[in-house]
Amino acid sequence: MQTIPSRPARAAAKAPTGITGFDQMTGGGLPPGRTTLLAGGPGSGKSIFAMQFLVHGATACDEPGIFVAFEEAPARLVANLAGFGWPLETLQPHKLFFLDAQPAPDLVQSGSFDLAGMLAALGAQAAAMGARRIVFDALDILLALLPDPAARRREVYRLHAWLLEHGLTGLITAKQGGDEASQHPLDFMQFMVDCAVVLNHKVTLGVSQRNLRVQKFRGSSFDENESPFVIGSGGFDVAVARSLGQVDSTVTLERITSGVERLDTMLGGGYYRGASVLVTGFPGTAKTTLSGAFAEAACERGDRTLFVSFDSDGSEVIRNLGSVGIRLQRFVESGVLRMVSARTITGSAETLLVRIKALAREQSARCLVIDPISTLSKSGNELTAHGVAERLIDWTKAAGITMVCTSLLDEMSGEVNGGTPLQVSTLADTWLHLNYLVQAGERNRGMSIIKSRGTAHSNQVRELILSDEGVTLADIYTAGGEVLMGTLRWEKESAERVASEVADVAGELNLVRLEAEEAVLEVRAKSLQTELVAKQVEKTLLTRTRASREGELARGRERMRELRGADAVIPPAKPEGK
Structure with a gap:
């Protein structure tokens, strides 16, 4: 041909x-x-x-x-x-x-x-x-x-x-x-x-x-x-991974709040803008609550936010967070916040990633919450989930989106052993871990910062307190080298307050007793001083009287000799040899 x-x-x-x-x-x-x-x-x-x-x-x-x-x-x-x-x-x-x-x-x-x-x-x-x-x-x-x-x-x-x-x-x-x-x-x-x-x-x-x-x-x-x-x-x-030589994402020193003031203090000022934050913990340790606090704070400063929940419907998340003082409904109505329930999304982890990216672009999101990201590793996705999570973090960094994601740990596995189901802990910029501390027959929530790249951070385990007034962290409290939380801490603090009050009362009684004794001594000192002055006067009078009497006697004898006239004055005898 x-x-x-x-x-x-x-x-x-x-x-x-x-x-x-x-x-x-x-x-x-x-x-x-x-x-x-x-x-x-x-x-x-x-x-x-x-x-x-x-x-x-x-x-x-x-x-x-x-x-x-x-x-x-x-x-x-x-x-x-x-x-x-x-x-x-x-x-x-x-x-x-x-x-x-x-x-x-x-x-x-x-x-x-x-x-x-x-x-x-x-x-x-x-x-x-x-x-x-x-x-x-x-x-x-x-x-x-x-x-x-x-x-x-x-x-x-x-x-x-x-x-x-x-x-x-x-x-x-x-x-x-x-x-x-x-x-x-x-x-x-x-x-x-x-x-x-x-x-x-x-x-x-x-x-x-x-x-x-x-x-x-x-x-x-x-x-x-x-x-x-x-x-x-x-x-x-x-989906492709970052290639060697690819231009790094733009970084910034801007800090944004986590939504919990005392956590910001522990982090030295909050999260970095564009950072990836991982919150791990067992079921019920308030991972969603911390994520909700971050979302509320983001919306309050005007950052458009996407909240993707794999565990609950968006309306349920809003209702549940309202019980701890986190009000998200107002931001949903204004369009600043978009709640997405991903429970019904089926398919591969790649499908989930594409859906999340599309939703974030539609929302023009500057902040993203994924609760929990460990859902990506569900059945059939074990081999690809880590790569998907890695590409998700790379994409948010490139887009300047601050991401907070939670990861559910198996409660039966015990403490964290340096990893998570997706092994994304090595990729996250900040890693917060929530766990339970069982004492005196009750569970209390504890929070610690495992790492926070680029900033000094606290190494303390703080008690996470949830109330209808909001979310906060308690100061560290130890007794006998052990961290106390919950009612055990309350009982210890109450006992210390009672002991302090008793010590204060005893101190006041001792002060009154000492003041009374001081007053008695002062009276005794004044009495002794008066007695001393009297004795001194008496001594002076006695001395004066004696001198006056002796003088009077001497003058009387002299006068008597003068009246008698016959008595010559006998001069004093001279010593022998002179």
């Missing part, structure tokens, strides 16, 4: 599909001006992928496209795809052209045939509308009519050469069994095309699981691992 010289490829590096995750895996999309094979089993989404590729080209890249349908009538195809919100009617026929190439059901093959005629008509149509993309949907239906593998191979090469000649970005869809290793009539196409993509759809423990793998991509690097995907309201949504 004569080969047709191919046109040089266009300068564009890739032809974007509009499927964000897939374009990230392939570094931009499909190879432009070349052929891609999209293989998958029934219900894997081949036609949806192909149509999304054409619609994105026509609406976002100014690249009109052609859809060649070998299995389903175009009118029926358009009707089936109407639910994705694509403007299929308005794009026809200038931006999007459908060619019905279904073999007639009663077709009786007589002799050989080829694709030359159909390709000639397609060439004229592509030139008329300036088409740059084309899809051959379910080509294996037509090739199955050919008599032998050699004829099929010849027509596939004819098609491949025609695509290269016209410089069209071609996408061929074909069926593939569940076992990738099994032989298929079109297996040789995987070696011929420049890019091959495989879609898988299986059911694990009753849960639908879909994944996608890029099998080959000539001349380009790509993510070789399987990536889960879902078919949502906007078409394909491929």
